[in-house]
Amino acid sequence: MPESRAHGLLRRLARGEQAALGEFYDLYAGLVHGMAVRVLRDASEAEDVVQEVFVQVWRQAGRYDPGRGSPEAWVCTMARTRALDRLRRRVSRREEPSEAAPSPSGGPTPDTALAVRAALGSLSDEQRKAVELAYFEGLTQSEIARRLGEPLGTVKTRIRTGMMRLRETLT
Amino acid sequence: MSSVDRFLELAPLAALDALDGQDLLDFREHLPGCAECQAELAAYEEVAGRMGASVGAVPPRPAVRDRVLASIGATVATPRPRRPAQRWWLAALATAAAAALALDLLATRAELERMRDRAAALERQVEQARHEVSQLRDELVEARSVRDLVARPESRLTSLAGLKPAPEARGRMIWNAATREAVLLASGLDRAPAGKAYEIWVIGPSGQPVPAGVFQPRPDGSAVVPLPQVEDTALPRTFAVTVEPAAGSASPTGPMVLAGAVS
Numbered sequence: 001m002p003e004s005r006a007h008g009l010l011r012r013l014a015r016g017e018q019a020a021l022g023e024f025y026d027l028y029a030g031l032v033h034g035m036a037v038r039v040l041r042d043a044s045e046a047e048d049v050v051q052e053v054f055v056q057v058w059r060q061a062g063r064y065d066p067g068r069g070s071p072e073a074w075v076c077t078m079a080r081t082r083a084l085d086r087l088r089r090r091v092s093r094r095e096e097p098s099e100a101a102p103s104p105s106g107g108p109t110p111d112t113a114l115a116v117r118a119a120l121g122s123l124s125d126e127q128r129k130a131v132e133l134a135y136f137e138g139l140t141q142s143e144i145a146r147r148l149g150e151p152l153g154t155v156k157t158r159i160r161t162g163m164m165r166l167r168e169t170l171t
Numbered sequence: 172m173s174s175v176d177r178f179l180e181l182a183p184l185a186a187l188d189a190l191d192g193q194d195l196l197d198f199r200e201h202l203p204g205c206a207e208c209q210a211e212l213a214a215y216e217e218v219a220g221r222m223g224a225s226v227g228a229v230p231p232r233p234a235v236r237d238r239v240l241a242s243i244g245a246t247v248a249t250p251r252p253r254r255p256a257q258r259w260w261l262a263a264l265a266t267a268a269a270a271a272l273a274l275d276l277l278a279t280r281a282e283l284e285r286m287r288d289r290a291a292a293l294e295r296q297v298e299q300a301r302h303e304v305s306q307l308r309d310e311l312v313e314a315r316s317v318r319d320l321v322a323r324p325e326s327r328l329t330s331l332a333g334l335k336p337a338p339e340a341r342g343r344m345i346w347n348a349a350t351r352e353a354v355l356l357a358s359g360l361d362r363a364p365a366g367k368a369y370e371i372w373v374i375g376p377s378g379q380p381v382p383a384g385v386f387q388p389r390p391d392g393s394a395v396v397p398l399p400q401v402e403d404t405a406l407p408r409t410f411a412v413t414v415e416p417a418a419g420s421a422s423p424t425g426p427m428v429l430a431g432a433v434s
Binding site for chain 1: 221
């Protein structure tokens with residue numbers, strides 16, 4: 001993974017080098033867009049998220065702390081937060097997505113994507129479902145319990161054990 | 172149980188922003204003073220961040236890249252052909268005007284950024300308020316279901332006494348044989364041990380305990396738990412509460428803390 005390159009670009013961005021944003025964009029735009037498409041299932045809204053995230057990267061590069069996590073996790077978290085914000089606003093307005101979302105490209109898949117997919121695949125169906133409802137739909141533990149019609153304690157345990165398993169596999 | 176253990180167990184849920192209710196309040200209060208939980212949360216946040224990679228890259232249209240770069244002012248203006256030398260004072264005046272304009276632009280941009288941050292902060296507050304409203308709505312639904320059940324003339328009341336492991340515990344089951352609805356009101360319960368919860372049982376004519384919901388008491392030891400509609404509530408003989416693994420059991424395995432026979 002081009003992590004050291006991303007660190008270098010973030011340092012340049014923190015110094016205000018505009019050219020570095022283009023390079024950073026080329027590294028992570030697909031990832032950010034993929035995440036936004038997965039959450040929103042709407043191509044034009046997902047592109048708005050891409051724009052918001054990279055403007056945020058530009059403004060907050062100085063605040064990025066390598067000790068707190070990888071650049072990839074950092075941009076993914078931003079993409080998820082922004083996409084979920086839009087999803088919630090849409091739910092509160094009861095809007096439907098305006099057009100069909102593009103599916104993931106058949107292009108080269110980075111090793112991390114495969115590793116993460118394999119890790120998710122190693123969870124039980126119940127664990128994966130609960131973790132994905134929290135992650136991609138932004139539901140809380142009680143909302144997930146209601147959605148699945150399961151006791152809250154059961155849902156909490158599934159999410160916890162699922163995340164523990166992912167942590168063992170991914171770190 | 173060690174209270175830190177409970178918070179360590181909440182960390183993976185917190186990393187997904189999945190906590191709510193009392194868990195969320197407790198975790199927020201605990202986190203600032205606990206380095207162990209902060210480290211645990213950071214580790215799970217990294218896991219959550221990496222999960223995003225599982226969706227695979229979907230390249231946006233090329234126009235998006237231009238829009239991003241334009242919005243930070245990174246478009247490179249096409250260089251103009253040089254004019255022949257002008258009067259020096261004209262050039263100086265133009266430079267000064269340009270400098271003033273640039274300063275103005277900087278100030279405006281800074282102002283805009285402040286407004287944007289403020290808007291983001293307000294948006295977060297609205298989100299928080301929306302969350303609280305949805306919690307209150309849930310509590311209202313719960314309170315209404317109890318009220319409706321109590322209001323029905325054919326609803327009955329069965330007292331549950333605290334047993335040896337929980338002598339302070341008290342319970343009342345309000346139940347309706349016709350609709351199979353039931354609500355447990357309990358008090359004096361300790362927090363369940365780590366990884367455990369309280370489970371309610373309805374014992375009907377078959378004598379076989381039927382699981383009827385898992386719950387955690389509130390910090391003050393009370394609980395209001397609407398039961399799922401189980402067939403045995405049509406003709407219950409006994410209601411009981413035991414300590415079970417948090418996910419619930421199919422039949423009782425742990426110590427019984429509350430029990431009451433239908434008279």
